[in-house]
Amino acid sequence: MIERLVAWMILTFARLLTGVQAFWIGCQPSAEQRIYFSNHASHGDFVLIWATLPSTLRRLVRPIAGADYWNRGALRRFIAGRVFRAVLIDRTRAEGAPDPVGQMLEALAHGDSLIMFPEGTRNTSDAVLLPFKSGLFHLASGHPRAKLIPVWINNLNRVMPKGELLPVPLICTVSYGAPLERIEGESKADFLERARAAMLALRPDDGEHA
């Protein structure tokens, strides 16, 4: 009950701020098991993806988020754990810490769809995309049944640039591409390059804004 209320408040705030619109370019919303992989510029990224999914699908889709950020403080823990049912992964790679890919595969084995950010961390640089971590490759080969959907979130980096406290209202779009084919025997580097190209192909052509 309270989770749904908080979810509604967060989604309403996100919509008011960004008027977010979905472009289903290469696929349609579906309950089939999917791994949505997207560019990552802000903590609000998965909220926008969530906001553009039909409400019936939201319960099936879990974002991957860093435990170091979302486990800090009761409110963040509540939002990540109870509202968005995030899979909180340990990015410290400390001795004895759970393996992130293992945690994600476990969620996939459970039947959940995932939202993941192959850059591994927020992109606060001027580059369009950071180099990909290998997580997406391991998920793709470790759980071949899930469809791999490239996603591009546009403009959210302008809404809240690094180091600013106050967001500025700007219209954001979320583009969903066609599922990425799996090619037998493809190397990790080639696969990640293809995934990256599929994401970049979704970038709206608005020239000046990266």
Added chain:
Amino acid sequence: MKAWMQDPVLQLFAGALLVLALATTIGSILSIRIAKGKPHAVIDNLNSRIFAWWWMVGLLGASFACGKSCVIVLFAALSFFALREFITLAYTRRGDHIALAVSFFIALPTQYALIWIDWYGLYSILIPVYAFLLLPILAAVSADTTRFLERAAKVQWGLMICVYCLSHLPALATLEVRGQPGGELLLIAWLVIVVQGSDVLQYVCGKMTGRHKVAPTLSPSKTWEGLLGGIASATALGASLHGFTAFSALEAAAIAFTVCVMGFFGGLVMSAIKRDRGVKDWGHMIEGHGGVLDRIDSLVFAAPVYFHVVRYWWT
């Protein structure tokens, strides 16, 4: 006649609803007769436009029924959405962030608050003078000089169009109009009906008889037939509704003509910006119409002129 039936605001909205009901009927007949229930680009767009009009008339009607404060809040919200669309298409950099935050969260609410307390002396210079000076200072402090003048100019232009000019419409509610005590909301309704009516009539006349394009590079859908027919009939509409205002029929016709011409050129200017940025619409908030700015561009250009005409000659 019952007393509530004599309420002029109610009469105007009843009229608007009647026109909408008629339009909806025609739209349905077109989609059954001509499109035969199959997808048809022009007719489907027409019907989604009509459907959106129900919402827009409903919202406007509700705010009028609730009074001056609600009208001000409604237009403040429209300014917010319009400015959001404008800044989305404008080139800004990280160094503009504070200036943008101030535009949205301080300049915009302050402008409408000043209208609410009826401080004409300040709301007429807040954005053209104080925002104009303050915002570039905020941007300069961030020390990012890339395309500086262009960025500062765009933020200012967005505020002028989306907030300052638009706010002159609800500002009419604060005027005490000679010869028509309590009729301020009617003045707003009259302008909205005439200018939006002109847009609709230009669209209808253009679709039915349009041959010769006015400005092919700016707006391929605007034709001379649509423009002349639309403005002439909207002027007639304005004159025929003069009884709801303090204007005589002739005055109403002259004012209607002026605001329609301003509205037309407003649409042209906003089209030029869209064309330059390579987009068809400002946004997607209103099904069939595009963004909020696509719908109010003509009102934005007409409102300040109308406000000054009324303020100078009728108060």
